[in-house]
Amino acid sequence: MGPKRKNNYPLQPLPLNAAAQLMQRGCNSFKIKTSPAANAALSGAYYQEHVGWRRACTNRGFCQTGCSVGAKASMNVTFISYAIHFGAEVRAESFITGFGGNAAGNITAVIYNRNGKEEKQLCKNVFLCAGAIETPRLLLMNNLANSNGMVGKNFMAHVGTQVWGEFEEMVRPNKGIPGGLISEDMHRPPSTGFAGGYILQSIGVMPVTYASQLARSSGFWGQALRDKMRTYNHTAGINMHGECLPSEQNFLELSDEKDQLGLPKPRIHFTNGDNENKMSEHGEKLMVQIWKAAGATNIIVQQRMAHTIGTCRMSDDEAIGVVKSNGQSFEVSNLYIADNSVFPGSLSANPALTIMAIALRTADLFLEQKKSPL
Numbered sequence: 468m469g470p471k472r473k474n475n476y477p478l479q480p481l482p483l484n485a486a487a488q489l490m491q492r493g494c495n496s497f498k499i500k501t502s503p504a505a506n507a508a509l510s511g512a513y514y515q516e517h518v519g520w521r522r523a524c525t526n527r528g529f530c531q532t533g534c535s536v537g538a539k540a541s542m543n544v545t546f547i548s549y550a551i552h553f554g555a556e557v558r559a560e561s562f563i564t565g566f567g568g569n570a571a572g573n574i575t576a577v578i579y580n581r582n583g584k585e586e587k588q589l590c591k592n593v594f595l596c597a598g599a600i601e602t603p604r605l606l607l608m609n610n611l612a613n614s615n616g617m618v619g620k621n622f623m624a625h626v627g628t629q630v631w632g633e634f635e636e637m638v639r640p641n642k643g644i645p646g647g648l649i650s651e652d653m654h655r656p657p658s659t660g661f662a663g664g665y666i667l668q669s670i671g672v673m674p675v676t677y678a679s680q681l682a683r684s685s686g687f688w689g690q691a692l693r694d695k696m697r698t699y700n701h702t703a704g705i706n707m708h709g710e711c712l713p714s715e716q717n718f719l720e721l722s723d724e725k726d727q728l729g730l731p732k733p734r735i736h737f738t739n740g741d742n743e744n745k746m747s748e749h750g751e752k753l754m755v756q757i758w759k760a761a762g763a764t765n766i767i768v769q770q771r772m773a774h775t776i777g778t779c780r781m782s783d784d785e786a787i788g789v790v791k792s793n794g795q796s797f798e799v800s801n802l803y804i805a806d807n808s809v810f811p812g813s814l815s816a817n818p819a820l821t822i823m824a825i826a827l828r829t830a831d832l833f834l835e836q837k838k839s840p841l
């Protein structure tokens with residue numbers, strides 16, 4: 468964990484929904500500290516430069532699908548608006564398929580498919596931010612930045628075990644911001660027998676998502692699934708997001724199967740290691756205790772991994788990394804990567820804020836370097 472924030476957040480936290488209140492009740496019985504999650508959604512109207520007034524969250528819980536009021540800090544109401552203000556042009560519906568290069572090994576053009584037609588954009592520098600699956604896929608397809616064979620290696624995903632229970636109270640799990648309450652007490656728990664740690668988080672869920680989870684992870688089907696869904700309004704969940712260690716057994720490669728453009732699909736090899744299994748067991752035991760203390764019955768546990776991380780590791784060592792600490796490729800000097808593929812480890816928390824921080828840092832370092840005399 469880093470140092471404490473020097474300033475308060477500009478707005479109050481969002482109200483705690485039912486799952487968050489139940490988690491608070493359960494955690495209080497074990498003196499586990501909790502706090503409202505620092506969710507990137509507005510609890511009041513907020514004026515944002517180059518965007519305008521953004522509205523407060525209406526607490527209808529649709530965040531996973533997309534926020535229709537602009538309260539959630541999605542890219543369209545934050546960084547993309549900023550970029551457009553400063554002169555960026557957005558070419559929507561464009562899917563990058565390749566790159567043109569010169570004899571010096573630099574990228575000279577980006578090639579993309581737009582509405583079925585191939586187009587080309589000449590470039591001086593490329594910032595590749597396609598995420599931990601599509602970034603390595605593009606590099607592998609184009610045989611770029613990979614002479615040490617590290618592109619696609621060390622794929623990671625958070626240990627994301629979930630515990631669900633039924634409560635006497637009306638819960639309405641679709642209401643309110645989904646991850647309303649967190650606890651960081653397990654960030655580095657003592658004497659556990661595993662490395663790293665995890666956060667605990669309350670969860671809200673939409674009915675269709677819950678039904679699909681019950682079918683996929685808990686084997687409910689047909690009448691049993693219908694009966695279980697009748698308890699939906701009295702259901703609440705708690706989950707963990709825990710550190711996953713980088714491992715050479717977990718990697719992404721190109722498959723023989725092709726996508727609609729005829730390009731090789733990515734294939735991911737991933738299995739929990741001993742450390743992830745021990746952490747999941749620890750989290751499961753604790754979350755079941757918390758849920759029982761909060762009053763839950765008919766508890767079910769769903770094993771799960773969350774978030775895609777790694778595959779283009781940032782490192783000081785050229786032999787084991789794909790990019791340097793400023794996000795620049797070791798091999799292709801005008802290629803920068805700024806997404807969750809550069810994470811050397813997975814962190815014991817949800818990744819979005821760190822992705823944004825790394826991307827801003829990469830941009831700052833690039834601009835500084837451009838200013839300095841050659």
Ligand SMILES: Cc1cc2nc3c(=O)[nH]c(=O)nc-3n(C[C@H](O)[C@H](O)[C@H](O)COP(=O)(O)OP(=O)(O)OC[C@H]3O[C@@H](n4cnc5c(N)ncnc54)[C@H](O)[C@@H]3O)c2cc1C
Nearest residue numbers: 531561562563596597598599601806807817818819820822
């Ligand atoms: C349902 C859901 C809930 C989540 N909740 C949380 C949360 O509460 N907190 C948290 O921290 N994280 C959360 N995450 C994870 C978080 O959203 C991701 O880790 C994060 O968005 C990854 O950022 P990125 O910039 O690396 O990649 P992305 O956000 O995936 O951005 C990559 C972009 O590249 C584009 N792209 C890919 N390939 C190409 C191509 N060939 N040509 C052109 N464009 C391309 C994609 O369309 C996409 O827009 C959640 C994820 C999901 C799916």
Ligand code: SF4
Nearest residue numbers: 524525528529530534
């Ligand atoms: S609950 Fe989520 S989707 Fe709904 S307004 Fe709030 S931030 Fe937006």
